[in-house]
Structures are given as C-alpha cells and as structure tokens.
Amino acid sequence: GEELDVKVARNLNRENIADAVTQLSDSIIAKVVRTRKPVIVSDALRDDEFASSKSVIHLKVSSVICVPLLDRGRLIGLIYVGNDSIRDLFQQDTLRVLSIFASQASLIVANALLMNELRIDNKRLHERLEQYRFGEIVGTSPLMQAVFRKVEKISATDISVLITGETGTGKELIAREVHNRSPRAGKPFITINCGAIPENLLESELFGHVKGAFTGAVANKQGKFQAADTGTLFLDEIGEMPIELQVKLLRAIQEKVVYRVGDTRPETVDIRILAATNRELEKEIANGRFREDLYYRLNVVQVELPPLRLRGEDVLVIARYLLSRYAREYDAKVKGFSPNAAVAIRKHNWPGNIRELENRIKKAIVLCESSVIGPDDLGLTGDVLPQILTLADAKDKFQRDYINEVLALNNGNRTKTARDLGVDPRTVFRHLEKEGGEPGEAEGSSM
Ligand SMILES: Nc1ncnc2c1ncn2[C@@H]1O[C@H](COP(=O)(O)OP(=O)(O)OP(=O)(O)O)[C@@H](O)[C@H]1O
Ligand SMILES: [Mg+2]
Structure with missing residues (x-):
C-alpha cells in the first residue's frame, strides 16, 4: 500500500535511473523494506508470493535478488538486481557475495549521510557565528550588540571616540573596527601606546622632531600625528599620558596643527582621533592627573566595553x-x-x-x-559536571531526594507528605523502606 519513493538509483552502466520505480518490482522491495532481510526470487512469474504482483507481471521479471543496506538496524537503502529473461539466476552464494558488498556499501552510505549532516551542522554554526560577528569581534550578548550598533553609527563620522573597559576587553579591536568602517578605512591607522613610551620621548613620538633637537636626534623624524595624516590616530592607554603633554595634545587635536620638537614651523594634519583607557578618567581628573578639557575633547562619544x-x-x-x-x-x-x-x-x-x-x-x-x-x-579545574546518570537513575534520584525533602518539611509525617505529593501513603511508606528509614514510626503522629 505504501508509495515507493526512490531518491537515487544507478544501473550497471552507472547511469542515473530517472524513473527507477517503474523498473523495479515494488512488491519485492516492499518485502525487503518490511522484513529487512534479503530476498531471492528465482522465477517471479511462477512464485507463490509474487506471481500476482502487478509490477512482476508488467516487467516480466524472472530473477531478482534484493538486499537491504542497514546501518545499525536502520534501513538506509537497498540493492536490487533484476533480470527479465533468465530464471534461477541467483543462488545462496550470490547472496553471500552481495551481502558482503551490501555491508560495505552500508558503511559508505552511512558515512556519507553522517558527513552530510555534519556539514549542514557546521554550516549552521558558521552562519550563526557570522551573524554575531562584527569584524573580528564576536558578541551575542545584548550588551555587545548595543556596542556594535553604536560603533556602526559613529564609524561614518569623524567624531572623537573614547573607548573604555577593563583590560583585555577588546578596546583595540573596537578602535580598528571603527577605522575599518569609516571613510578613512583605506588610509593609515596609527596606534600610539601612551603608557609604553618613556615620558621624555613621548612628545617626539607624537609630533616628531628635527635633527639636533635633543641628544640622539640625529635626523629629522616625523611623529605619529604626521604618519596618521588623512587616517586615524589611536591614542591607546590615554590615561597614562603625562599631564604636561596633555596641553600640547589638546592643542594639536583642536587646531589640527602640530610642531615637531625643536621646530617652530606648524604642520597641518587631517586626522580622526580615537582613544582608549582602562582607567576611570573622572577619578584621574578629580585627582588632578588628567585635564578635564582634554577629557571632553576626546570623549565626544564613549564606547564602554562590558567585562566578560x-x-x-x-x-x-x-x-x-x-x-x-x-x-x-x-x-x-x-x-x-x-x-x-x-x-x-x-x-x-x-x-x-x-x-x-x-x-x-x-x-x-x-x-x-x-x-x-x-x-x-x-588550567581550569575539572569535575564541574555532576556524574552523568541514565535518565531513569536521574529521575529515581530526584524522586528520592524530593520525597525526603517534603518529608522533612512535614516533620516526617507520611500521611501529610503523601497528600502534599498527591500519592498513595503506601508510596511514601515503600520509599522509606527502601531508604532503610524508620519503618516503625507512628502513622500520622502529628495530625
Ligand atoms: N569580542 C571578542 N571576540 C573575539 N576576540 C576578542 C574579543 N574581544 C577581544 N578579543 C581578543 O582579545 C585580545 C584582547 O583584545 P584587545 O587587545 O583589543 O583588548 P584591550 O581592551 O585593548 O586590552 P588592554 O586593556 O590589555 O590593552 C585580542 O587578541 C583580541 O583579538
Ligand atoms: Mg589595548
């Protein structure tokens, strides 16, 4: 009665058989599908079981051998070999050979199916990850999604952005992303780590110097400001910037003009400023370590990265x-x-x-x-998952613990416990027996 649906079929010439169903005997296949056992038919037209089958008559089938492809008992396909002119073509030894072949084929087909499943799984995971990726930054949490939206909005502009967050939360990553999404993307992205450069060299690093400006200044050198011209300058660890330099920095940002150390000639620069810090700059301002005017100049928009x-x-x-x-x-x-x-x-x-x-x-x-x-x-402690029980054992354990808990709440009163749990008092009694608990306790003693 069931309709046969052949997904793929090949003949001996390795051709795909488009209309496979019409060339196979569906009653023979149905039997193999039903029994999951091989079938040999020697003379179908005279076979008690199949002679009356429409497909057998129609196809003038005489010899057929059909074996199931099984993967741990699950039917994943079958091999059907048929002939319409020779009787008694297939014997037990043909079946043996075909069965060995079928078990190999089952393995291959099962593997192919598994691979396909894995591929689909992998692709789905990948797509999900893509959805939650913002450049190199991964984040599915609402807090990070909000950060992404904000970064998207500010990227198109030239506004100064202050990126804050604890150490290792991705501040530099965000700075690069702002640049990469901005109209300055193809232009230089220059980072200066204000905390890593000795104080006396920082000014020259920022603005450059001319030959002879100080001992060791053997040649003219451009600073990060000049290098970042037309692009983005990222002032990392801005909280470490010495207060004396902060005035010069503020002026350079405001006027878009810089002076090399030892030089009086102004150079104009076209840059966008991004800054980052893991310090609380408000506190630094209160303590006189950070200039308030610079803070407001840098912090036009703040992107705060939440801790992990x-x-x-x-x-x-x-x-x-x-x-x-x-x-x-x-x-x-x-x-x-x-x-x-x-x-x-x-x-x-x-x-x-x-x-x-x-x-x-x-x-x-x-x-x-x-x-x-x-x-x-x-380097993390293991043993964080409880021992895995079978579902039956887990249910059992839960039930025992739960009954004990309710019993404790009811001061050991079994009748009340049974009523609370909506079970027969005998269930609670049996439970206590199994637990080896006080079987002699008076029933309903505190009712
Ligand atoms: N959301 C994220 N997804 C993937 N990788 C991340 C993410 N956030 C940070 N990282 C990675 O973690 C490391 C630290 O990031 P980053 O250097 O940007 O942090 P930071 O806030 O500048 O740290 P610090 O304050 O120490 O300078 C980098 O290698 C970065 O690639
Ligand atoms: Mg950093």
Whole structure:
C-alpha cells in the first residue's frame, strides 16, 4: 500500500535511473523494506508470493535478488538486481557475495549521510557565528550588540571616540573596527601606546622632531600625528599620558596643527582621533592627573566595553571562535572543548578577560594531547559536571531526594507528605523502606 519513493538509483552502466520505480518490482522491495532481510526470487512469474504482483507481471521479471543496506538496524537503502529473461539466476552464494558488498556499501552510505549532516551542522554554526560577528569581534550578548550598533553609527563620522573597559576587553579591536568602517578605512591607522613610551620621548613620538633637537636626534623624524595624516590616530592607554603633554595634545587635536620638537614651523594634519583607557578618567581628573578639557575633547562619544562576566554566553562563543581560529593558524587537529571544559570556561571568572582566555586557548591547542580540549588543558579545574546518570537513575534520584525533602518539611509525617505529593501513603511508606528509614514510626503522629 505504501508509495515507493526512490531518491537515487544507478544501473550497471552507472547511469542515473530517472524513473527507477517503474523498473523495479515494488512488491519485492516492499518485502525487503518490511522484513529487512534479503530476498531471492528465482522465477517471479511462477512464485507463490509474487506471481500476482502487478509490477512482476508488467516487467516480466524472472530473477531478482534484493538486499537491504542497514546501518545499525536502520534501513538506509537497498540493492536490487533484476533480470527479465533468465530464471534461477541467483543462488545462496550470490547472496553471500552481495551481502558482503551490501555491508560495505552500508558503511559508505552511512558515512556519507553522517558527513552530510555534519556539514549542514557546521554550516549552521558558521552562519550563526557570522551573524554575531562584527569584524573580528564576536558578541551575542545584548550588551555587545548595543556596542556594535553604536560603533556602526559613529564609524561614518569623524567624531572623537573614547573607548573604555577593563583590560583585555577588546578596546583595540573596537578602535580598528571603527577605522575599518569609516571613510578613512583605506588610509593609515596609527596606534600610539601612551603608557609604553618613556615620558621624555613621548612628545617626539607624537609630533616628531628635527635633527639636533635633543641628544640622539640625529635626523629629522616625523611623529605619529604626521604618519596618521588623512587616517586615524589611536591614542591607546590615554590615561597614562603625562599631564604636561596633555596641553600640547589638546592643542594639536583642536587646531589640527602640530610642531615637531625643536621646530617652530606648524604642520597641518587631517586626522580622526580615537582613544582608549582602562582607567576611570573622572577619578584621574578629580585627582588632578588628567585635564578635564582634554577629557571632553576626546570623549565626544564613549564606547564602554562590558567585562566578560556581564556578557553571558559570549565567553563560550568567543572561546569557540578563538579555538577554531588558532587551530587553523597552528594547523592543529584540535576539534573542540569537552563538555566539562565548556562548563569550566563558562564558570571561571576571567580576571584577565579575553586576553587571558585567548592565551589559555592558544596554550591548550599547542599542548593538548587529544583532539578535544579538557578543563586541565586550560588550567581550569575539572569535575564541574555532576556524574552523568541514565535518565531513569536521574529521575529515581530526584524522586528520592524530593520525597525526603517534603518529608522533612512535614516533620516526617507520611500521611501529610503523601497528600502534599498527591500519592498513595503506601508510596511514601515503600520509599522509606527502601531508604532503610524508620519503618516503625507512628502513622500520622502529628495530625
Ligand atoms: N569580542 C571578542 N571576540 C573575539 N576576540 C576578542 C574579543 N574581544 C577581544 N578579543 C581578543 O582579545 C585580545 C584582547 O583584545 P584587545 O587587545 O583589543 O583588548 P584591550 O581592551 O585593548 O586590552 P588592554 O586593556 O590589555 O590593552 C585580542 O587578541 C583580541 O583579538
Ligand atoms: Mg589595548
């Protein structure tokens, strides 16, 4: 009664058979599908079982052998060999050969199906990741989505942006993204780390110097401002900028004019300013370490990067992203995190934020002995997942604990407990017997 739907069929000439159904005996196939056992028919037109089958008559079938392709008991296809002129073509030894062939074919087909599933899975994951990627920045949490929207809006403009956030939260990444999405994208993106350059060299680094301006100034040299001309200048760790230089910086930004150290000739520059800090500049202002006027000049718009602990599931999404990125880069065979590792990543509070996560992942990829990264590889404590029970055992355990809990709430009163739980008092009694609890306790003693 069931309609046969052939997805693919090939003949001996390796041609795809378009209308396979019309060339096969559906009653023979139906039997193999039903029984999952091979069928040999020697003379179909005279066969008790199949002689009356329309397809057999119509196709003038005489010899047929048909074996199922099984993958752990699941029918994934079948091999059908038929002939319309020779009787008794197939014997038990043909069946043996075909069965061996069929088991090989099943393996291959099952693998192909699995591969296909994996490919689809992978593609879906990839698409999801793409959806939550903003350049190199991954973030699914509402806080990060809000950051992305803001960055998108400000990128098109020339406004100064102050990027704040704890260390390792992606401030530099955001700065690059602002630049890459701005009309200045093809132009230079120049970073200066104000905290990493000795104070006496910082002015020259920023604005350049002329030969002989100071000991060691053996030639003219341009500064970061000149290098960033027509592009973007990223003032990283702006909170470390010495207060004396802040006046000069403010003037340069406001007037778009700079003077090299040892020179009085002005140079005009066309730059967009981005700045970042992990310090609370308001506090620095209160303590006299940061100029308020510079602060307002830099902080036209502020992008605040939330710490990882406020980004929910992001930590795992970022971890997976970094894993696949560095596995590719190091050409490592690592495939993913173990469930325990995933839970450990999620639970760990990341003081060094994403940079620390990144470092641990890099190290784990290089040192990991298997294809799956465990909590130990990440230097995180394992044992975070409870021991896995079968569902039946888990239900059982829950039920025991729950009854005990309600019993405790009812001071051991079984009748009341049974009523609360909506079960027969005998259920509670049996439970207590199994627990080896006080069987002699008076029923309903505190009613
Ligand atoms: N959302 C994210 N998705 C993927 N990678 C990220 C993300 N945020 C940060 N990273 C990675 O983490 C590392 C630290 O980021 P970044 O250098 O931008 O942080 P930072 O805030 O400037 O840190 P610091 O304050 O220490 O200078 C970088 O290697 C970056 O690629
Ligand atoms: Mg940084």
